[in-house]
Amino acid sequence: MEMILNENDLVVGAKFKNGTIQDYVDDTNTYGLVRIEESYANWFLFNKDESEDDLQELYKKVLKEEHFIHNDFGxxxxxxxxxxxxxxxxxxxxxxxxxxxxxxxIV
Incomplete structure (x- = not known):
C-alpha cells in the first residue's frame, strides 16, 4: 500500500493494487470511502464507549440500513x-x- 498524505504530511488514505481507501470523505469527518475495482463502500471505526456523539448518531442510522460490522476487540x-x-x-x-x-x- 502506498500511503496518501495531506498537506501536513498526515496519512489520510492509501492506494493499493486494485483500489483506494480514504479516511474521511464527508464534511464532518465521520466516515471514509474504500474502493476495490468497480465496487465501493463507506466505512468508519466505532467504539460504543469512546466514539463522539456524531459517530454515535451515524451508527444508529447505519443500523437501520444495509451494513456490516466487524468487531475487533471492542x-x-x-x-x-x-x-x-x-x-x-x-x-x-x-x-x-x-x-x-x-x-x-506510525511505530
Whole structure:
C-alpha cells in the first residue's frame, strides 16, 4: 500500500493494487470511502464507549440500513452504502490491512 498524505504530511488514505481507501470523505469527518475495482463502500471505526456523539448518531442510522460490522476487540469496523459486487468481508479485509499498515508506519 502506498500511503496518501495531506498537506501536513498526515496519512489520510492509501492506494493499493486494485483500489483506494480514504479516511474521511464527508464534511464532518465521520466516515471514509474504500474502493476495490468497480465496487465501493463507506466505512468508519466505532467504539460504543469512546466514539463522539456524531459517530454515535451515524451508527444508529447505519443500523437501520444495509451494513456490516466487524468487531475487533471492542472497536468495530462499520461498512455501509456498499455498491458493486465485492463482499462486505472483502471491504473489511482491505480496511483492516490499511489500519495495520498505518499503525506500522506510525511505530
Amino acid at each position: 472497536e468495530e469496523i462499520v461498512v455501509f452504502n456498499k455498491v458493486g459486487d465485492k463482499s462486505f468481508e472483502e471491504f473489511v479485509k482491505t480496511i483492516d490491512d490499511y489500519l495495520n499498515d498505518e499503525l506500522g508506519t
